[in-house]
Amino acid sequence: MQDVAQQAGVSAQTVSNVVNGRTERVSVETIDRVARVIDELGYRLNQSARSLRKGRTGMVGLGVPVLASEYYGELAERLSRLFAERGIRLVTENTRGAMATEMDSLAASQLETYDGFILAIAASESAELDRILPNKPIILLGERAVSARFDHVLMDNVGGGAMATGHLLDRGARAVVALGGAGSGGESLQTLRTRGYADAHRGRGLGVRQELILNTGLDMADGFRAISALVDAGVPFDGVFALTDSSAHGALRALTDRGIRVPEDVQVVGFDNVRASSYTSPRLTTIEPSNDEMADEIVDIMLMRLQTGGPTQEPRRSMLPTRLIVRETTR
Known part of the structure; x- marks a missing residue:
């Protein structure tokens, strides 16, 4: 200087x-x-000296289960930009969706590494989370309500699943695949979105065909393999609710390879509204889970906690709405 x-x-x-x-x-x-x-x-700037003087590192951590995921990649990009505008660096960690790694990341965040930590929960449950004694802000992102001790930003997975499936049924589909669905196994992205899938059927007086709930992975290759196998097995269907946009992209490729027209023969709806879904052929109808609003909410909560000196107030819980983005894969 x-x-x-x-x-x-x-x-x-x-x-x-x-x-x-x-x-x-x-x-x-x-x-x-x-x-x-x-x-x-x-x-x-000498960040180490600055951190000692201010009592902060100027860094916030983000733990996500899959770095290669389009959804988590775009979330990290949004958060990184918003924090950078406020002079804070975002550091992203890969928890691999394992409970031990999620707990390690949270524990490390309470030492000197970060000023606060954001965890996208994949495996951890309330019992494990309640063992953490926070002295710095922790924000949970997840599909289900877990420990009430932390700030938590949730997505309306049940409502979004019902909206996606209802759109297909209202457009005339009667044999709708839940691609990546799961009917049991506790609360998770898969079970909650499948619950919405079932609710949409019941709300229209229709039964759910269990053979159309395909408990597969959620990435592009999983969607491609599952729909390819279903077509090759001769199982009739006229709609696909893909629990992620990535699996929907794989489903579109499988249908195209087999000469099945979308949306004339099979209609498809995804979930996440990642950027690539505006550029598929045809463009993907999908559920928008308030991506921008979620990032704004996370940053607002973190800044509030940092300004008040940590997790001293009543935890904040936010459930953000979903909305349907109609494009070209439904009639």
């Missing part, structure tokens, strides 16, 4: 004011000159 001050012909305090955004009494010309010298000298 002294080097920058000397080169720019100002005091070290002026450089400090410019670097830290305290520029009310600094002229525009001085700010420009200091910024130019900073670029020329390659000056960087």
